[in-house]
Amino acid sequence: MIFYISALLIIGIGIYALIIKKNLIKIIIGLDLIETGINLLIVSIGYVNGKTAPIFSKDVMNASLMVDPVPQALTLTSIVIGASELALAAAFVVLLYRKYGTLDIRKIRSLRW
Amino acid sequence: MIRKIVYGVFILIIIAAIAIFMSNYKFGVDKMDVGKYYLDNTVPQTGAANVVTSVTLFYRGFDTLGEVTVLFTAALGVAVLYFMGENKRKQKLQESNFVTKIGTRVVFPFILLTGAYIFMHGHLTPGGGFQGGALIATGFLLLYLAYEETSIDRKKFYLVEGLGGLTYVIIGLLGFFMKGSFLANVLPNGTLFDLLSGGIMLPIYIGVGLKVGSELSNIIDDLMCEVKCEEAGGEE
Amino acid sequence: MNIYILIFSYLLLVLTIILSILAIHVKDLLAAVIFMGGGSLLVSLVFLLLQAPDVAMSEAAIGAALTMAIYIVAVKKTEREDNDD
Amino acid sequence: MGINVIIGYTLMFIGAFFFLLSAIGLLRLPDLYTRMQAATKSTTLGAISSIIGIGLMKEDILIKSIILATFIILTAPISGSALIRAGYKVKSPMTDKTVVDKFKEKEGE
Numbered sequence: 001m002i003f004y005i006s007a008l009l010i011i012g013i014g015i016y017a018l019i020i021k022k023n024l025i026k027i028i029i030g031l032d033l034i035e036t037g038i039n040l041l042i043v044s045i046g047y048v049n050g051k052t053a054p055i056f057s058k059d060v061m062n063a064s065l066m067v068d069p070v071p072q073a074l075t076l077t078s079i080v081i082g083a084s085e086l087a088l089a090a091a092f093v094v095l096l097y098r099k100y101g102t103l104d105i106r107k108i109r110s111l112r113w
Numbered sequence: 114m115i116r117k118i119v120y121g122v123f124i125l126i127i128i129a130a131i132a133i134f135m136s137n138y139k140f141g142v143d144k145m146d147v148g149k150y151y152l153d154n155t156v157p158q159t160g161a162a163n164v165v166t167s168v169t170l171f172y173r174g175f176d177t178l179g180e181v182t183v184l185f186t187a188a189l190g191v192a193v194l195y196f197m198g199e200n201k202r203k204q205k206l207q208e209s210n211f212v213t214k215i216g217t218r219v220v221f222p223f224i225l226l227t228g229a230y231i232f233m234h235g236h237l238t239p240g241g242g243f244q245g246g247a248l249i250a251t252g253f254l255l256l257y258l259a260y261e262e263t264s265i266d267r268k269k270f271y272l273v274e275g276l277g278g279l280t281y282v283i284i285g286l287l288g289f290f291m292k293g294s295f296l297a298n299v300l301p302n303g304t305l306f307d308l309l310s311g312g313i314m315l316p317i318y319i320g321v322g323l324k325v326g327s328e329l330s331n332i333i334d335d336l337m338c339e340v341k342c343e344e345a346g347g348e349e
Numbered sequence: 350m351n352i353y354i355l356i357f358s359y360l361l362l363v364l365t366i367i368l369s370i371l372a373i374h375v376k377d378l379l380a381a382v383i384f385m386g387g388g389s390l391l392v393s394l395v396f397l398l399l400q401a402p403d404v405a406m407s408e409a410a411i412g413a414a415l416t417m418a419i420y421i422v423a424v425k426k427t428e429r430e431d432n433d434d
Numbered sequence: 435m436g437i438n439v440i441i442g443y444t445l446m447f448i449g450a451f452f453f454l455l456s457a458i459g460l461l462r463l464p465d466l467y468t469r470m471q472a473a474t475k476s477t478t479l480g481a482i483s484s485i486i487g488i489g490l491m492k493e494d495i496l497i498k499s500i501i502l503a504t505f506i507i508l509t510a511p512i513s514g515s516a517l518i519r520a521g522y523k524v525k526s527p528m529t530d531k532t533v534v535d536k537f538k539e540k541e542g543e
Contacts, residue, residue, distance in 0.1 A: 001140050002359055003358075003362070004132075004135055006362040009366050010365065012124050012128045013369045016121075016124055017373040020120060023431045025423060025424060025427070026373060028423075029382070032416065036388070036392055039408070040395065041135075045135075047141060047400060048143045048145075053400040054163075054165055055164065056155075056156060058306070063153050067400045067401075070151065072168075073165050075401070075407075076241075076243065076407055079243075079404070080184060080325070081184070082412075083329075083411045083412070083415055083419075084184045084187030087188075090336070090422070090423040091194040091336075093423055093427065094423055097428070103428060210519055213512055217512070219508060220512070231406075239402035239406055240403065244406045244411075247407070247411045251414050254414075254415070336422040337422065
């Protein structure tokens, strides 16, 4: 149960950073936090009490003793895509800094709201 | 102040919505639907020991092809964004010390070897193409940090990356022409726990590992480059 | 789950939440990035305890190492202080 | 109980003892440089002796544990020296009892 609660808390912290913070790098950190929290949520949905990792070995050949493999496969995809998205966002931040000389989104005029 | 309260209420509503949705799924209880099928049928159908790998590459191989495409698009986007900028900053980095240089020279081949081991044994042990590729890119990052004048040969990296992607698509097309569906298993399954088992997973994961490694190294090179970007040429 | 492993995972999760709060709270952006990387590493340990070794390896290699390198380069090329009000 | 199990438990005990020493050193030593000394040196010894101890107790993972110990021996000094150097560059304060600063002497000449 505490896995769900802490995943939700991490997602909440990420959304807070995404909405409240004015610094571009802090906003990217918020995005990363949301991604981490959702990964934790999905993996903890797939966990089953007392079962082992879904990998057959010479000791464990019984398929009914394994946790759900589908959330883990989905999370694997999510982590890699998150890293590439983050690299793209960092490139955008560096370019914006070169053009405007600041990281504050209130001073970058075309992004003001 | 009033704005922060409004935002706080907004965040609470989102969290509560997810929590209410999650209350249908108790923690630690068996709630497998399709996972049951995968667990029961992985060994007879694919011959791989790692069920996660078989789900990623065998049952959902088309998704993984899309994922590789997303990664390629991101690398291309980073490269294009950096070529747009002027790249005039030429500040000198601090020279790293003796221990780091010698240690990097000793450790770097072992990092490459470990990465290759991880993506070649993806169907038997934990790990796979994405993890091994990321490990290889971390080795190149270490090289960049230790030796300031490092610059990878981008043409060769693009070649390796293209070959890795091509392996995936060609194996998929082979399945299409021989078995009638894209990414069908055209190779024999072999015996369990052998290196040459698991059908099409081994060549695909080798291709994915090389592709991810060279792609992430290219992203690191783009981020690290100070002036070298302009002379390297940017077409894919 | 074994009771000791459960207590250990509670500890890891509490530390992760503290590191996340610190990461969005501190003024120094480099420190924020390092807190973020530490949080990623602890989450990868939690994945290992949740019997997902593939995801744990992926998170440790990509989330904690490469992501942090990308962040640090971005901070180095821009500025280090968060001049929020 | 075979001889390898006894040696394995002894090595694990030595490893735990060095971990304890490094934890006490982290708490008690005065500045960054001596603390890094405690955190890298004794942790390396503790980690390799625990890993090889576990490897001796289970035969089939002995080779893997030796490879792991080799990796720790190779990588721990690199990260330690890089950390201490970064600490020196940002002018982390030394204790009053410091007598010699070789790095400064080398830079000065």
